[in-house]
Structure formats: C-alpha cells, structure tokens
Amino acid sequence: MKSKKVSESTTIMTQAVLPNDTNPLGNLFGGQLLSWMDLASSITAKRHSEGIAVTASVNNVSFNAPIPLASVVTLEANITRAFSTSMEIMVDVWVENKSGQEKRQVNNATYIFAAVDGNGKKRAIPEIIPETEIQKKRYNEAAFRKEMALIFAGKLSMKDAENFCNHFK
Numbered sequence: 158m159k160s161k162k163v164s165e166s167t168t169i170m171t172q173a174v175l176p177n178d179t180n181p182l183g184n185l186f187g188g189q190l191l192s193w194m195d196l197a198s199s200i201t202a203k204r205h206s207e208g209i210a211v212t213a214s215v216n217n218v219s220f221n222a223p224i225p226l227a228s229v230v231t232l233e234a235n236i237t238r239a240f241s242t243s244m245e246i247m248v249d250v251w252v253e254n255k256s257g258q259e260k261r262q263v264n265n266a267t268y269i270f271a272a273v274d275g276n277g278k279k280r281a282i283p284e285i286i287p288e289t290e291i292q293k294k295r296y297n298e299a300a301f302r303k304e305m306a307l308i309f310a311g312k313l314s315m316k317d318a319e320n321f322c323n324h325f326k
C-alpha cells in the first residue's frame with residue numbers, strides 16, 4: 158500500500174453560527190461544534206483510508222473560548238498518524254473577526270477512526286509521510302495519545318503501554 162502525504166486527506170470546512178446552533182448565552186452549543194468536528198475528521202479519515210471509517214474514540218476536546226452567534230467558524234482536520242487499521246485525526250478550529258481579516262484558534266480535538274469494510278470488518282490503511290515540523294511533532298506524539306485512549310477505554314493496561322511508560326521516564 159502506497160504511503161500518503163497529510164495534505165492528501167486534509168478537510169477544511171467553514172460554517173456560520175446560526176440561532177439554532179447556540180446555547181442560552183448566545184454562544185455556539187458545544188454539541189454542535191462536536192458534530193462539525195466529527196464530520197470534518199470523518200471525511201479526512203475516509204479520504205486517507207479510501208473507504209468507510211468509524212469513530213473509535215474522541216480525545217482531548219478543548220473548548221478554549223466562547224464562539225458568539227453569527228461567527229464564521231473554520232475547521233481543519235488533518236491526519237497525524239496511521240497505525241495498522243486505525244488513524245488519529247486532529248481538528249483545529251478558528252473563528253474569524255468581524256471583518257474576516259483575522260482568525261484566532263478557539264478549539265482543537267483529537268479523534269481516532271477505525272477503517273472497516275462494508276461488513277464492519279477492520280482493514281489495513283496506508284501509512285503517512287509527515288513533512289512539516291508540526292506534522293512530524295504530531296506524528297511522534299500520536300503513539301502516546303493512542304495508548305492513552307486505549308487505557309481510558311479499558312483496552313490496554315498501563316504496564317503494556319510502552320510509549321505511555323517511556324513518556325514519564
């Protein structure tokens with residue numbers, strides 16, 4: 158299977174915050190943002206794996222600033238690392254100022270998707286080629302985050318988590 162660049166599966170999605178998307182304070186409802194992030198990251202997972210990919214875990218969701226009604230929100234989902242049948246996708250979220258000239262980052266989240274076939278059976282996926290400094294950093298740290306996700310899901314014991322243990326040495 159041919160390795161792929163991160164940029165080959167990048168997904169960029171822009172949304173406007175409408176009244177139905179807000180909480181009682183008039184800011185974007187967190188569940189709506191989660192839905193947009195899940196959608197953007199699932200498209201990246203589908204593009205990278207060239208088939209069906211299902212959400213296996215959602216990790217490290219940070220809501221760092223409120224997003225007011227009528228804001229223009231841009232989400233960018235990039236694969237950070239492909240494992241055997243699963244892949245980590247990171248979503249960064251920015252909000253534009255009123256003139257649309259400046260963007261500030263307000264959120265980010267990490268998702269893990271599992272590649273499956275039409276019968277839900279897992280399937281192998283291509284590796285990735287990290288190119289930029291940020292891509293290399295995210296790639297190197299992804300193995301640690303994957304083990305953290307498996308530990309939290311009760312699918313891996315801490316004593317078997319090689320990257321997790323090395324991280325604290």
Ligand SMILES: CC(C)(COP(=O)(O)OP(=O)(O)OC[C@H]1O[C@@H](n2cnc3c(N)ncnc32)[C@H](O)[C@@H]1OP(=O)(O)O)[C@@H](O)C(=O)NCCC(=O)NCCS
Pocket residue numbers: 210211212213214240241242243244269270271273277279303306307310312
């Ligand atoms: C995710 C799912 C396919 C995993 O199936 P499984 O039988 O547990 O298979 P495995 O344990 O071999 O997991 C497959 C891959 O996913 C990874 N994975 C499974 N659960 C994970 C979790 N909670 N966190 C991180 N990675 C996980 C495994 O490590 C493995 O990765 P690898 O092959 O790259 O090393 C299965 O649990 C599932 O279908 N879940 C429901 C998905 C869903 O409906 N999502 C929401 C709607 S899209």
